[in-house]
Amino acid sequence: MSLLQVTNLSKQYEGRLSLAQRLTGGRKTVVRAVSDVSLHVNKGEVLGLIGESGCGKSTLGRAILRLHEPTEGKVEFDGTDVTALSPPALKAIRRRMQIIFQDPYASLNPRRTVAEIVGLPLALHGIASGEEARAITTQVLKRVGLQPDQIDRYPHQFSGGQRQRIGIARALVSNPEFIVCDEPVSALDVSIQAQIIALLLELKQELGLTYLFISHDISVIGYLSDRVAVMYLGEIVETGPVASVLDNPRHPYTQSLLSAVPEIGAKRAKGRVRLQGDLPSPLNPPSGCKFHTRCPLAIPICQTLVPLTQAVGAEHHAACHRLHEGLNLLEGAQ
């Protein structure tokens, strides 16, 4: 059963016009950061959202929580249409939907103690106050691996990994069901990263949580997700069960992304694809299939026609014109 259902969600940002541009009838520039995205997250699962910087994965995470107001489309959480909620109703549902941010340095208020930071959701949602709030806060901090005597310290007194634990405690304290994890381990060293991943998985088991896990790191996504969605320039190009997408990627972007990851251990069995060039500007995205400017398999139709999403296996979908040919870049490469 899906806990979260996102349908045709788009988020555009409009640029401002200068006076001169307005007088000469200039058009506003529009960035479509997220474009017509549909996905679902089942209760109790981890959906890994993967893509490179600027592909819109964080914007999507925030638009789902309405931290950034979506331009179009619908987000349903546990049967409630989040996009249609009034501000008080939205606040009430946010108790159940939380977020952990990427940067443990920027996402904690340096002037507040840990007790204040972690306890704030309790006050905001009227869950507890005073001694009771402090007791709950202490308990949550203990659960994420911090010492109760650290509760009155300030963020700068903690290391990066400990700060991320504080961020996790803040997300957990209101007892949510769904958490958007926005690159929670990207800023951390490998050994600390493993500690935080292990903690997030334990908490998920224990509290029956559901995660939308956003990352650019394929190893992390592959390790902890049940299903994966691959994003490129604001669109989801491939989605499916993790084993199916990683072992048998069907979209040429997913194939080249996987082949770009340096591997430890055994020599690479398959060849390697090198994508040419950079990510195009989302201000002026390519026509047709947005990947055609870098795609080694592009044919003329890719420049003009947007490919439809098709089923390529059990719950495995991809959007590419050449899917039916069953091509695999990795096998073609040397």
Place this chain on the structure above:
Amino acid sequence: MTVLLEVTNLRTEFSARAGLVRAVDGVSLQISRGECLGVVGESGSGKSVTFSSIMGLVRPPGRVTQGTIFFDGRDLRGMSPEEMRGVRGRDIAMTMQDALTALNPALTIGEQLAEVLVAHDETLPTGRAARRVAIKDRCVEMLGLVGIPSPDSRLRQYPHEFSGGMRQRIMIAIALACRPKLLIADEPTTALDVTIQAQVLELISDIRARMGMAVALITHDLGVVAEHCDRVMVMYAGQVVEEGPTEDVIGHPRHPYTRGLLASIPRPAMRGQPLTPIKGQVPNLMGLAPQCRFHSRCPLAEPSCLVEVPMLSAGPGRRARCLRLEETV
């Protein structure tokens, strides 16, 4: 292969208000001509400070207090600042992690490339006009070498007009302008996306092969080392804890820290199995006792580990700083 860089027992200290921090403590390393050495460690392990010390770039309150640095038979620590300036850029070049802050935003790419040539290249013609043409040609050649399209017109552009991957290429072009014998690449791809990272690493490997240059690749990513380096050196809390041929060290790590680091990396093949993180945190480098620095986090630690541990032989061409090596065979 002959030895190009030989560092012995290097120590770099920073005096802070609270006390003395030994960021690099007794580091010895060798790089042969044309070789690629991977330097791996987490933040604060001393990998960048080690190479800044070699380059003579440590500024007060930091100070190199001990050790010898020989490059191509010359003693770098005994050199005057002027002599050192002649080595930097010409014989040893370094690229910084963050290309956006390392490049000067107020100068065009062409001006920044030309600066290195004017400072170091004695082969340039002396006549003014001929000199200008020669510099321009070399700049175009270098940008072409690192794969920047239409280098001629891009020379007149500023750093902000390039993408992150392109800026990293430009910094590599500047580093390579005088065809150095050693390139120190400090986290060249950390700020880049994985598809761009692959392009930049391939570029470095390719140029290294063509120019016969040695490379020290500083990174925190063991995957990058596995694919690009001949030998690897693992650092922890200011010391080298393990070194050897990349395949051996990664395939069969001997030091408990290297083992822990490898076990911490999530891999899709390990789905459902628990990760085994290294417990605890890196120790504070201030006032460390002369004993194994990893013992508080080490699964093999015993009271007898609380002594100063030297680098011990751990197989052919391999060394590790651990007294329990027989338990990790």
